[in-house]
Amino acid sequence: MDENSEVVLLGTFGSSSKRVELALKLKGIPFAYVEEDLKNKSDLLLRSNPVHQKVPVLLHDGRPICESLLILEYIEEYWSNAPKLLPEDPYTRSRIRFWADFYDQKVKRATYLVLQTKGKDQDKAREDLVEQLRVFEEGIQRDFPSKSPFFNGENLSFLGIVVGVSACNYQAFEEATGKISDRERNALFFSWADELKAHPFMSENLPPHDKLVAKMKT
């Protein structure tokens, strides 16, 4: 570990950039944060991620790492000292990566569709979100029957960061879309979100509620 390395995070408020921010803070790695304006992307962002032109980008000694899940893997590998984000056991790692991918491909996508639709299309999108969360709940219970995969001892884990950064904002999502979710239909998921939200490291780092609601409404 190079104590003098320069670490810069290009991100936006209320996005998966927060995953990277939390992982760096958890590992105790000093970094500079640059807020990007996605309507007027910086030359540095376009140069650093010419393929997807998206945040987050982590610049480590000037070299860009892209895609939030891959950045978390990089942080874990480069700063391999404790606290660990991932367990050692290859099988458990494979299941954690599986559910992180599922969360991004299915749950986050379904959430996005609810925000982007109205009327009957939105009702349909909401039903899909409930269903994806149900698959997620079932899978997490099946794969981690005895120990929460969202925490690593007292710290947040890889999956805790991945899921928590968006799940903890469910109240902003409800306010932005004008409807309270039926807690009964995804009771486990909401209990996990509340548990993650209550963790000091998460609660201290959540975006301001009103600002997030306003962003979700645009």
Add this chain to the structure above:
Amino acid sequence: MDENSEVVLLGTFGSSSKRVELALKLKGIPFAYVEEDLKNKSDLLLRSNPVHQKVPVLLHDGRPICESLLILEYIEEYWSNAPKLLPEDPYTRSRIRFWADFYDQKVKRATYLVLQTKGKDQDKAREDLVEQLRVFEEGIQRDFPSKSPFFNGENLSFLGIVVGVSACNYQAFEEATGKISDRERNALFFSWADELKAHPFMSENLPPHDKLVAKMKT
């Protein structure tokens, strides 16, 4: 490494299951291969991958690992002895994972669309494929200016397996879609595909051309 562990691969002919097959063979891990019929999926497949119900699935001592890229990571981590699929350097690993994801999300998706369309839609899909391959070529050149990321010494690498398993079949793809690609427009990509195809390990493990053409036509 447990020499007596039981390794079973559920796969289908001419799919990304071949990635897993090649990685296991490269590492010298004995395994049993079970060909799945996707029109009549086995109970074992449905039980092992209830979420996506897709191949490949690797069963290791009865425990399922899903998603081809995650299976390769698992194989690398569990059987961590040489030959290595990934380099040690975290930065290079992050770029290799980035391009493996890009290949699946963009190139393979574009290839699939060409196979699924006809007429003007197919012309459009072909143009998109050329463009995605161009982005891939540029990125690989930029990130790996001095050393091919497709080989690790004399062996195929992680990216060599990921890309090679589909790229080496470009002649079957051309025959199935009734049009020879313009080699000039993606000259680098075709030179890489030919290089991968000429590697004994790849050429010995490619699916039979005629059988693959027939499959692509369905």
